[in-house]
Amino acid sequence: MNKAELIDEVQNHLGAETSKAAAERAVEAVLAAVGRGLRRDREVSLVGFGAFAVATRAARRGYNPHTQRPMKIRAMKTIRFKAGLALKAAV
Numbered sequence: 001m002n003k004a005e006l007i008d009e010v011q012n013h014l015g016a017e018t019s020k021a022a023a024e025r026a027v028e029a030v031l032a033a034v035g036r037g038l039r040r041d042r043e044v045s046l047v048g049f050g051a052f053a054v055a056t057r058a059a060r061r062g063y064n065p066h067t068q069r070p071m072k073i074r075a076m077k078t079i080r081f082k083a084g085l086a087l088k089a090a091v
Contacts, residue, residue, distance in 0.1 A: 048086035
């Protein structure tokens with residue numbers, strides 16, 4: 001499912017009186033709120049769905065696949081997701 005399909009699904013769930021533009025604004029609002037929550041609190045937990053958390057990936061050595069030479073990969077922040085029980089049961 002891509003973003004357009006998610007918007008269609010939200011519109012269908014909310015009912016025929018909801019416009020596609022309103023469904024798109026709702027999806028955008030949720031995604032923006034998750035992003036702000038990760039920046040501010042470093043974790044967003046949605047009971048039943050799962051939890052998003054900021055994690056730090058340590059620096060490590062890798063290799064360039066084109067030249068086969070070793071290279072340094074810098075430490076970086078990444079986002080981890082842990083699925084909740086209801087989501088696991090649905091899949």
